[in-house]
Amino acid sequence: MTDDAKGALRVLVVDDDELDRLAVRRCLRQSGIAAQADEASSAAEALKRAAGAAYDFILLDYYLPGEDGLATLRQFNESVPGSPVVIFTGRGDEDIAVELMKSGAADYLPKASLTPERLGSAIRHALQVREAAAARQRAENLLRLLSEAAEHVLTAGGPDELVRGLWEKIREPLGVDAYFNLMADRAGRLQLGLSAGVTEDAVASMISLTCDAPSGTETAVTARKPVHLTGIQQSDDPLTQSLKSGGIRACSCHPLLGDGISLGTLCFASRTKDRFTDDELDFLQTVSHYATSAYQRLQHIQQMRDSDRRKDEFLATLAHELRDPLAPLSNALELLKRADGDSELLARVRETMERQLGQLVQLVDDLLDMSRITRSRLELRKRRVDLASVLQQAVEMVRPLTEAASQELHVSLPDEQIWLAADPVRLAQVIGNLLTNASKFSEPGRDIFLTAEQGQHGEAVVRVKDSGIGIPTDELSSIFGMFTQVSSTRERSQGGLGIGLTLVHRLVEMHGGSVEARSEGPGTGSEFVIRLPLPDNASLVEAPVQDENSTGITNRRVLIVDDNKDSATSLAMLLQITGNTTSEAYDGLDAVAAAASFRPDVVLLDIGLPNLDGYEVCRRIRAQSWGRNMLIVALSGWGQDKDRRKSQAAGFDHHMIKPVDYGLLVKVLSELERSPRVARNTG
Numbered sequence: 001m002t003d004d005a006k007g008a009l010r011v012l013v014v015d016d017d018e019l020d021r022l023a024v025r026r027c028l029r030q031s032g033i034a035a036q037a038d039e040a041s042s043a044a045e046a047l048k049r050a051a052g053a054a055y056d057f058i059l060l061d062y063y064l065p066g067e068d069g070l071a072t073l074r075q076f077n078e079s080v081p082g083s084p085v086v087i088f089t090g091r092g093d094e095d096i097a098v099e100l101m102k103s104g105a106a107d108y109l110p111k112a113s114l115t116p117e118r119l120g121s122a123i124r125h126a127l128q129v130r131e132a133a134a135a136r137q138r139a140e141n142l143l144r145l146l147s148e149a150a151e152h153v154l155t156a157g158g159p160d161e162l163v164r165g166l167w168e169k170i171r172e173p174l175g176v177d178a179y180f181n182l183m184a185d186r187a188g189r190l191q192l193g194l195s196a197g198v199t200e201d202a203v204a205s206m207i208s209l210t211c212d213a214p215s216g217t218e219t220a221v222t223a224r225k226p227v228h229l230t231g232i233q234q235s236d237d238p239l240t241q242s243l244k245s246g247g248i249r250a251c252s253c254h255p256l257l258g259d260g261i262s263l264g265t266l267c268f269a270s271r272t273k274d275r276f277t278d279d280e281l282d283f284l285q286t287v288s289h290y291a292t293s294a295y296q297r298l299q300h301i302q303q304m305r306d307s308d309r310r311k312d313e314f315l316a317t318l319a320h321e322l323r324d325p326l327a328p329l330s331n332a333l334e335l336l337k338r339a340d341g342d343s344e345l346l347a348r349v350r351e352t353m354e355r356q357l358g359q360l361v362q363l364v365d366d367l368l369d370m371s372r373i374t375r376s377r378l379e380l381r382k383r384r385v386d387l388a389s390v391l392q393q394a395v396e397m398v399r400p401l402t403e404a405a406s407q408e409l410h411v412s413l414p415d416e417q418i419w420l421a422a423d424p425v426r427l428a429q430v431i432g433n434l435l436t437n438a439s440k441f442s443e444p445g446r447d448i449f450l451t452a453e454q455g456q457h458g459e460a461v462v463r464v465k466d467s468g469i470g471i472p473t474d475e476l477s478s479i480f481g482m483f484t485q486v487s488s489t490r491e492r493s494q495g496g497l498g499i500g501l502t503l504v505h506r507l508v509e510m511h512g513g514s515v516e517a518r519s520e521g522p523g524t525g526s527e528f529v530i531r532l533p534l535p536d537n538a539s540l541v542e543a544p545v546q547d548e549n550s551t552g553i554t555n556r557r558v559l560i561v562d563d564n565k566d567s568a569t570s571l572a573m574l575l576q577i578t579g580n581t582t583s584e585a586y587d588g589l590d591a592v593a594a595a596a597s598f599r600p601d602v603v604l605l606d607i608g609l610p611n612l613d614g615y616e617v618c619r620r621i622r623a624q625s626w627g628r629n630m631l632i633v634a635l636s637g638w639g640q641d642k643d644r645r646k647s648q649a650a651g652f653d654h655h656m657i658k659p660v661d662y663g664l665l666v667k668v669l670s671e672l673e674r675s676p677r678v679a680r681n682t683g
Helices: 018-030 043-052 069-079 094-102 116-155 159-174 200-211 238-245 278-338 343-374 387-404 424-440 473-478 500-510 565-577 588-598 614-622 641-650 662-669
Strands: 009-014 035-040 057-061 085-089 107-110 178-184 190-196 227-229 250-258 261-270 383-386 408-412 419-422 447-454 459-466 514-518 526-533 557-561 581-585 602-606 631-636 654-657
Touching (some): 043 069, 107 116, 116 159, 159 190, 261 278, 343 500, 387 408, 387 424, 565 581, 588 602, 588 614, 614 641, 631 641
Antiparallel strands (some): 383 419, 514 526
16 A cells, blocks of 8 residues: 555644654654644543544554553544554553553554654554454455345345345445346346336446447356446446436446356446445355345246146146046937937947047047156157158048138148158157147138248258237247146137147157247247258168058957956957957956966956056966967057067067057957967867
8 A cells, every 4th residue: 555545644643742742743754654643632632633533543652641551542442443543652661562552552662762764664554454454344244244145135035025135235335326137038138127226228228238348348248257337427438328427436247147047137336436346346246146046046936836836727627628528428328328229329429439538548648648758758669751641640630620610721742752760650649739739729710731841951841830829929938848838828718738739849859850839929820840850861761561451350269357347348348249259357366267267369468457467467378388379468558668578578469558449459359360370279
């Protein structure tokens, strides 16, 4: 520290001897220290002067008439704690010097050896001691304030309470007259969150300074580090003029970085100082780190609350969706009781039951698919497939829905075939889901467009476009989230669990592609764009040839094993109608005994059985000579590749998913006619 930097120092010389005071002033002038000296001849006079003026240091004679030197020193330390006291005396010893230093004296100088150099050195030392003490006190104050700020940000109940409460705590101690909090929206643009003590024009300037600083200056956003503005009142920078007109003299902006992502900035401004000290800047940066953590904590809490709310809505929707098909099924059963041979009525009832059962099966399939995807248990069965054939399959799936709504589905395919390495069933499911949504959320009579083309970057591009209710632009980024339903659709009774688009997104990603939702907002329609990579020809696998012959198989002995008696009995009745002989068992041990006595041609065997599971039942049957050539088919609600491998290892010939498609079951039973391995069991 230099004397010139601080200007003339104010000094109080306290001594009852006028000649001694004169000698001290002469040494002071010769010491090279610029100082303005006042005098006092007694402790009482000195204390009175010190109470009315701020002295940088005090030169105090130890031996004042009628005064205890140590007591006088303590009085000064208590009355003017910010002014260091240098003791000088005409006589004394080492013990007194030690006691004085213990009592708070900045230094001790014998009058006999007082020189300008020694006095100057003592004063400089005293000022350094004062600065060190002041710095220590500031650090303690900041540490205490930091502790209070940390407690606040950790307990704040929301972003508004967090920022406002933080400012209230630091505004007076740090001279922070204003603040503004800029937060990034979903597109990464900074928007004003909260502010106080600053005009909108000033905030607009700070947004420019933090995002678009001139001359390539790095900002709190681009450089992800603090930006400090000092001496604003002396600045000619056009971007600071609104701050300048608002009386702002200094400003410090800090990025809020969470997990490497910019959440926004927190800016502090002062009208009372041209700059914040280094300690204060460190404090503000630490507080900003605390605020970032608190923001993330509040975001996570809100996300959990939103997730719980969506789950509650999902469960309510699930209950509704389950009841919808159950009501017509219940009505259909009553109609069957009263049909009395009316063939036309029976046909209509059958159509209704098939349609509603299909909805139930689709509902359960979607739930199972979503469960398998979230647990990474869904496996694709990729093969060489023509994109056009997949799209045509999806169109046929949704055709009844569009025809019922008198909607025109326009399909545009490229002239040349586009080959993919894909799971055709899952890919058709993706396109079918998008077409179903387009139909459900478009008015009757509207057009729906399905187009496919080969993109410019070695990819297949599929677009599903409608002119329906559209999607709010602020929801486009979250439309593929679990249990998410667009706000504009919630008042429309269209049904659905809010997982269809999540399935689309996950299945497309599993194919190595991407899906994007586009819309100009409510009432403008929507477009979904799927991009799928085109594989090398060498990686394409030819599709297995499917045998489409599926005639009814009769006169077979079939053992049906299921712990659900209604399921076993209804399947038995269906097989009996087509001329087969059936037997039923409802647990694992009974199944083995029934197979031994009934000697069936075919065993339709549930996996989850009491007493003995289906795997062990199959192994025990295969262990017998009479069971080696039986056709044993696993019936299960689980159909992943690992489940099929497990059933194959246990000795099953086939693995079928519940509820069993009767047409597929007929194909499986036809193996009795074709397979050389399977021999008829007649007893």
